[in-house]
Amino acid sequence: MDYLPFTRPTLDEATIQGVVEVLQSGWLSSGPKVKEFEAALSEYFGGRPVRTFNSGTATLEVALQLCGVGPGDEVITTPMSWVATANVVLHVGARPVFVDVNPVTRNIDVDRIEAAITPRTKAIIPVDLAGLPVDRDRLYAIAEKHHLRVIEDAAQSMGATWQDRRIGSFGDLISFSFHANKNMTTGEGGCLVLSDEAQIPLAEKLRLQGVVRSPDGGMDVDVAGGKYNLTDIAARIGLGQLKRVDAFNARRRELVKHYFACFDRSLGCELPLEDFSDSNWHMFQVLLPLDRIRIGRGEFIEAMKQRGIGVGVHYPSIHLFTLFRSMGFKEGDFPHAEKIGRETVTLPLFPAMELADVERVCAAVKDIIEAARK
Ligand SMILES: *Cc1c(COP(=O)(O)O)cnc(C)c1O
Numbered sequence: 001m002d003y004l005p006f007t008r009p010t011l012d013e014a015t016i017q018g019v020v021e022v023l024q025s026g027w028l029s030s031g032p033k034v035k036e037f038e039a040a041l042s043e044y045f046g047g048r049p050v051r052t053f054n055s056g057t058a059t060l061e062v063a064l065q066l067c068g069v070g071p072g073d074e075v076i077t078t079p080m081s082w083v084a085t086a087n088v089v090l091h092v093g094a095r096p097v098f099v100d101v102n103p104v105t106r107n108i109d110v111d112r113i114e115a116a117i118t119p120r121t122k123a124i125i126p127v128d129l130a131g132l133p134v135d136r137d138r139l140y141a142i143a144e145k146h147h148l149r150v151i152e153d154a155a156q157s158m159g160a161t162w163q164d165r166r167i168g169s170f171g172d173l174i175s176f177s178f179h180a181n182k183n184m185t186t187g188e189g190g191c192l193v194l195s196d197e198a199q200i201p202l203a204e205k206l207r208l209q210g211v212v213r214s215p216d217g218g219m220d221v222d223v224a225g226g227k228y229n230l231t232d233i234a235a236r237i238g239l240g241q242l243k244r245v246d247a248f249n250a251r252r253r254e255l256v257k258h259y260f261a262c263f264d265r266s267l268g269c270e271l272p273l274e275d276f277s278d279s280n281w282h283m284f285q286v287l288l289p290l291d292r293i294r295i296g297r298g299e300f301i302e303a304m305k306q307r308g309i310g311v312g313v314h315y316p317s318i319h320l321f322t323l324f325r326s327m328g329f330k331e332g333d334f335p336h337a338e339k340i341g342r343e344t345v346t347l348p349l350f351p352a353m354e355l356a357d358v359e360r361v362c363a364a365v366k367d368i369i370e371a372a373r374k
Pocket of ligand 1: 054055056057058081082084085127153155156177178179188189190
């Protein structure tokens with residue numbers, strides 16, 4: 001039987017041909033395709049200004065810089081995310097302040113945010129884990145009350161909505177990633193949705209070495225920008241993907257509905273929140289009943305691999321990484337995130353999957369867990 005990875009991008013012939021044309025055009029770096037992609041993204045996000053970057057990490061870092069976050073500042077975020085979310089805070093010299101997650105949504109527990117705010121707090125970075133949006137109404141109410149900026153790490157929630165409004169079409173600064181595993185990809189890449197045209201010049205400077213060109217052919221630099229521009233090759237992939245992302249997400253929803261229908265609830269796995277209104281179902285993650293089986297997560301993953309099924313882990317809680325422990329974080333700080341970090345596994349989910357693949361995954365999980373019961 002074919003190996004079923006936990007995710008795989010869907011690229012069509014027209015996109016592949018379009019990339020060939022870019023390669024033949026002689027213009028490989030940021031050029032006309034980047035401009036076209038940014039215009040298409042802006043339209044997708046209801047007309048807001050959008051700039052592309054070469055990763056979703058770069059977009060977050062530039063967003064922090066646009067908010068003036070730096071040494072001495074604190075940024076509130078979740079420990080249950082890809083480590084990029086916290087690393088960017090360190091990169092600008094600020095301190096990440098983690099707030100534990102809600103065990104049901106697995107997202108930052110909005111009820112606990114206010115207790116973490118100090119006079120040094122400058123911004124909040126909410127993460128829509130697996131594409132399930134954080135409650136934007138309550139989040140922005142807190143941000144406004146305490147005069148905080150919000151940088152939405154929407155790396156996983158492209159095409160998701162909050163109460164019928166598309167993520168990225170409202171709010172402060174919204175950051176997306178187009179990494180190959182995300183719901184739409186450019187290979188590597190990302191985009192930042194701005195709230196005001198006035199933010200564009202600084203965003204563009206921070207993206208490319210701080211350079212501003214003058215009409216006489218010269219240039220000036222007044223800020224040490226990075227090297228974060230997207231290539232036209234990547235932008236062309238993105239143009240092909242953007243056309244299909246809503247259809248991809250609809251297919252993900254169908255597959256997830258089948259997961260919920262087929263998954264044997266008696267196994268004791270904790271399933272994700274059954275949300276079919278807002279989530280884009282970037283991932284389907286279950287928590288293993290590790291206290292009720294004789295095998296560990298590593299053995300479960302290996303047993304799935306033996307059956308030709310790829311399983312991911314997203315994510316170990318960030319605060320328990322050596323780097324963050326060295327800053328004083330420790331076991332017991334965020335019990336909900338720690339439990340998820342220990343037990344979570346990401347089962348296969350991508351648009352090209354068949355319903356039969358979902359059934360195969362559910363059968364394999366059942367087989368392995370039943371054989372390992374204490
Ligand atoms: C993927 C991801 C990022 C980083 O995006 P890259 O494009 O890989 O740099 C940041 N935050 C979250 C939550 C992500 O899933």
